[in-house]
Amino acid sequence: MSPRYGDYQLEIYLNGMRGVQPRFPADAATMEHRAAEALPPWVLSYVKSGAGDEGTQRANVEAFSRWGLVPRMMEGAYERDLSTSLFGIELEHPLFLCPIGVLGICSQDFHGDLATARAAARTGVPMVASTLSQDPLEDIAAELGDTPGFFQLYPPNDRDLALSLIRRAEQAGYSALVVTLDTWVTGWRPRDLNTANFPQLRGYCLANYVTDEHFRSRLGGDPEADPMATAALWASVFGYATSWSDLDWIREATSLPIVLKGISHPDDVRKAKDLGVDGVYCSNHGGRQANGGLPALQTLPRVVEAADDEIPVLFDSGVRSGSDMVKALAMGATLVGTGRPYVHALAVGGEDGVVHHLRSFLAEADLLMAIDGYPTLERLRAAGLERVL
Numbered sequence: 554m555s556p557r558y559g560d561y562q563l564e565i566y567l568n569g570m571r572g573v574q575p576r577f578p579a580d581a582a583t584m585e586h587r588a589a590e591a592l593p594p595w596v597l598s599y600v601k602s603g604a605g606d607e608g609t610q611r612a613n614v615e616a617f618s619r620w621g622l623v624p625r626m627m628e629g630a631y632e633r634d635l636s637t638s639l640f641g642i643e644l645e646h647p648l649f650l651c652p653i654g655v656l657g658i659c660s661q662d663f664h665g666d667l668a669t670a671r672a673a674a675r676t677g678v679p680m681v682a683s684t685l686s687q688d689p690l691e692d693i694a695a696e697l698g699d700t701p702g703f704f705q706l707y708p709p710n711d712r713d714l715a716l717s718l719i720r721r722a723e724q725a726g727y728s729a730l731v732v733t734l735d736t737w738v739t740g741w742r743p744r745d746l747n748t749a750n751f752p753q754l755r756g757y758c759l760a761n762y763v764t765d766e767h768f769r770s771r772l773g774g775d776p777e778a779d780p781m782a783t784a785a786l787w788a789s790v791f792g793y794a795t796s797w798s799d800l801d802w803i804r805e806a807t808s809l810p811i812v813l814k815g816i817s818h819p820d821d822v823r824k825a826k827d828l829g830v831d832g833v834y835c836s837n838h839g840g841r842q843a844n845g846g847l848p849a850l851q852t853l854p855r856v857v858e859a860a861d862d863e864i865p866v867l868f869d870s871g872v873r874s875g876s877d878m879v880k881a882l883a884m885g886a887t888l889v890g891t892g893r894p895y896v897h898a899l900a901v902g903g904e905d906g907v908v909h910h911l912r913s914f915l916a917e918a919d920l921l922m923a924i925d926g927y928p929t930l931e932r933l934r935a936a937g938l939e940r941v942l
């Protein structure tokens with residue numbers, strides 16, 4: 554049986570009886586509101602930003618309200634088992650931290666990647682570390698303790714740099730390589746365009762590049778001495794339109810399990826399986842990349858069906874609560890990712906804020922399964938969801 558995540562609410566109420574009020578809110582909306590007060594406007598804008606009129610971004614969140622779980626009574630859900638596994642790694646629950654490229658600058662000390670890794674270590678929630686971090690991937694891995702970390706790769710158009718990043722991730726102890734496919738070029742984001750705001754071009758979150766031997770040798774000088782040249786080189790190597798044939802050299806470069814992020818179509822899942830990919834990650838990048846698409850949740854059932862239990866399906870985009878997490882699990886996701894909600898928690902409370910957020914998600918999910926009579930993830934998945942009329 555899993556730890557009783559739901560008991561977190563008891564801790565909060567008992568603290569209240571001793572006169573200790575919670576430092577952080579229990580819901581994502583209030584946390585987001587507080588993050589808006591805590592973050593510098595240019596960082597806030599980058600986090601909020603979505604493609605186009607942000608319609609897909611909103612649809613991602615709204616989609617969850619169109620599906621519901623049917624409660625079952627007297628089903629013995631007094632104890633719940635949320636445990637699962639991924640690539641042979643036993644996990645106590647199916648929650649993970651999505652890769653977030655500006656995480657570093659979302660905490661007050663500008664070391665948000667490290668704070669998040671420490672929160673992962675304290676909660677056992679696996680972290681997917683972005684290529685675009687403010688601290689190098691090795692330092693992030695060192696903070697993870699026993700909690701698994703996965704390295705997210707934005708494949709650069711310089712093959713040697715890609716190979717170097719993959720090698721470093723493997724040496725640093727990451728347990729999987731998550732290759733993001735939907736961001737070889739940045740989506741049209743009016744919120745950022747209107748203020749000409751792109752943090753990486755201002756030199757932020759490039760730690761993995763400026764610490765990379767190959768990148769440094771191409772730069773031919775000290776990255777700190779010439780930030781403009783560093784940003785220009787980064788911009789020139791960042792984007793690479795990965796194709797199916799690239800899986801050959803990626804596979805050859807690493808023995809880590811490979812997960813493809815940005816998958817929405819069942820044919821892409823089948824192709825991934827045929828080519829020996831280890832997992833797919835159903836996501837539309839939180840609506841940041843392409844506007845006008847379907848909510849990610851709507852694409853999940855077909856991705857799950859095509860994966861056919863042969864490979865795991867990670868999911869994110871629009872998850873805002875423990876109950877959203879439960880719904881995605883009921884639809885067949887293997888693991889569910891929190892994205893913007895944990896960024897907001899980081900902005901408000903650093904490491905402690907993220908720990909609170911993760912414990913809150915898990916508590917809500919656990920209590921929902923208790924009350925609705927689903928003692929295991931298998932039972933939840935077998936029951937599925939019904940569409941709200």
Ligand SMILES: Cc1cc2nc3c(=O)[nH]c(=O)nc-3n(C[C@H](O)[C@H](O)[C@H](O)COP(=O)(O)O)c2cc1C
Pocket residue numbers: 599600601613651652653654655683684685705733814836837838839840841869870871872891892893894
């Ligand atoms: C500010 C920000 C930065 C992100 N950076 C990355 C990244 O570096 N790599 C990546 O694969 N996805 C990145 N994503 C996408 C997330 O991994 C995830 O797909 C998305 O946040 C899910 O949407 P939601 O946060 O609205 O639920 C980023 C998202 C945000 C909001």
